[in-house]
Amino acid sequence: MGNPKAFLTINRKEAGYRPVHDRINDFGEVEQTLNTSDRMKQASRCMDCGVPFCHWACPLGNKQPEWQHLIYTGKWKEAYQVLESTCDFPEFTGRICPAPCEKSCVLKLSANEPVTIRENEVSIAERAFQEGYIKVHTPVRNGKKVAVIGSGPAGLTAANRLNRKGYTVTVFEKNEMVGGLLRYGIPNFKLAKNIVERRIDLMKEEGVIFKTGVQVDTLPEGFDAYCIAIGAEVPRDLPIEGRKLKGIHFAMEYLAQQNRLLESIPVAPETLINAKGKKVLVIGGGDTGSDCVGTANRQKAVKITQIEILDKPPVGYNPTTPWPSMYPQVLKTSSSHEEGCERRWNLTSCRFIGEKGVLKEVEVEEVIWTKGEDGRVQMQPTGKKEIIEADLVFLAMGFVHPVQEGLIKSSNLSTDNRKNIIVDKSFKSSASNVFACGDATTGASLVVKAMAAGRDTAKAIDSYLSSII
Structure with missing residues (x-):
């Protein structure tokens, strides 16, 4: 460990996102990067713990303390070599991984300021590509x-x-x-x-x-x-009244189509899904639903609502999902949510309502969650129903x-x-x-x-x- 007191003197610093007014006008990556000096300072915050929970929590078993120290000491090539030994594509995980390593970082558990492990990881990968550390391997073929x-x-x-x-x-x-x-x-x-x-x-x-x-x-x-x-x-469907109305789509159908359009892959006009000028309802509160929100924002939807059937999770710490026995279920506000979206919880969808085969509204009902005598959590309808206007619905309820x-x-x-x-x-x-x-x-x-x-x-x-x- 190059700087044994850095975690005491240097606070966590994230690169952050591009300004909302700028990023909602294109599909470029929203996350920014820190300069090399700041990135090395962030890496110095790693304490090289005697028991590195980050290493244990990572599905790939990444050796975070080792490559954090190498970043801090300016040994970027060696840092990539250590990282690549466990992670084949750090340029992917460094961008889209929810970072279970950071949830288990000792600085997260003790001070709620974990090391910026994910951002440091992608910085290593990008440095490796830029500096030519990544070479083409020419393996000897074994005939199989x-x-x-x-x-x-x-x-x-x-x-x-x-x-x-x-x-x-x-x-x-x-x-x-x-x-x-x-x-x-x-x-x-x-x-x-x-x-x-x-x-x-x-x-x-x-x-x-x-x-x-x-x-x-x-x-x-x-x-x-x-x-x-x-x-x-295979997406999970919602077979309620009105399901066949025009304007109801699976989330992945929508996301995949937009990615195809950006790659100039032809899309049949009759299958085109566009949220411009429409009221959008996203059913499902996870990452896929959030991605629909971000895409609809870029297509200039006039209103976006995202609903979730479960309770609203707490901010920061959830005593019902204690680490390390459970992944912490806490409120997550994505870059897409920041761009504009009304988020609601404890709502179940009752029926889709339309005119002449076209979606116009969705009836929803408030629910509460209670624990029965057997310890199981059960959903209870409250009878409190309301109508949400919607021209487009995206089903983002998993697979x-x-x-x-x-x-x-x-x-x-x-x-x-x-x-x-x-x-x-x-x-x-x-x-x-x-x-x-x-x-x-x-x-x-x-x-x-x-x-x-x-x-x-x-x-x-x-x-x-x-x-x-």
Whole structure:
């Protein structure tokens, strides 16, 4: 630890966001960066704790204290080498990870001023690209081939790891471009797509083969192993009265379309979703809903309301979700919320109301949550109903679990000699050479967890193929 007293003398300093009046006029990244001097000072705040909870809380097991010290001492190349050893794509996680490491930082627990771990991470990655620390690896091929189905964070991580071990890796992607959730599900104002493209180009130079526009219904022949990384893409629906009215869309349909438009990918005029001049209601209080808010703001919606069925969480600390046994459920105000949005809690949707097949209003009802004698929390309707005007509704209520809903099984992923491929919640399957990872097995989760699963699955595939003569 270079400065053992920095955490006492230097306060947490975040880079912050671009001004609202500026950023809502484009889809450029909203987050700013600190200068090198300030970034090194922020890194010096890391105490190199005897028991680094940040390392424990990170799904990837990142060695934060090590690379924080290296940043502080100006050893940026060494910092990247340490970071890259655990995280394949720090330029992604440094932008979009909710930073469970910071929630467990000793300075968070003791003074509510955690080290700026996530921002420091992305600064290392960008410095590495700018200074040329990132070199093209040219692995010696071992003669074995692996197919990766899906090019989201889990699939890309598995492909990257396997490629560098010498396997010839082919990634199959059903969409027009590579990236999965990173490309289509996350708005550009949070993750610019040139950042994704930069990494894809590097992987191509290193020998990874990408095949886009390929819907895999049967596992392709000619591969020694398969990695299923198809994500969790089936959104949870809201089958109430009026669901088929025009103007009701799944959140991901909206977000993916906007990302396609920004990539100049043609969108049929009759399917175009635009919030300009409209009253928007987002149903669901999570990050996907927040992304809809930010997108609608940029499309110049006249009013945006976001509703959540659960209680409004407290600010700062929630005694009902104590660390470390639970992830802290506290009020999160995103950059999108700051741009303009009315947020409401304890509301359930009753019915959609329209005229001549077009959405006009949504009836909602206030609910309360009570704990029964068995200790379970139950929702109780209050009978207090109201009408919210809405021209557009975006359903952002999460996704169904691919395994639990039986979406990954032999009917849609099989080979002629393996009719009963069934993937469980880990990366194992009933076929010895078929593995799975990421949201396809866990249900929708964090990008950083998907990357960790991709890394672990690549290790399992390597172990399996190494045992075959």
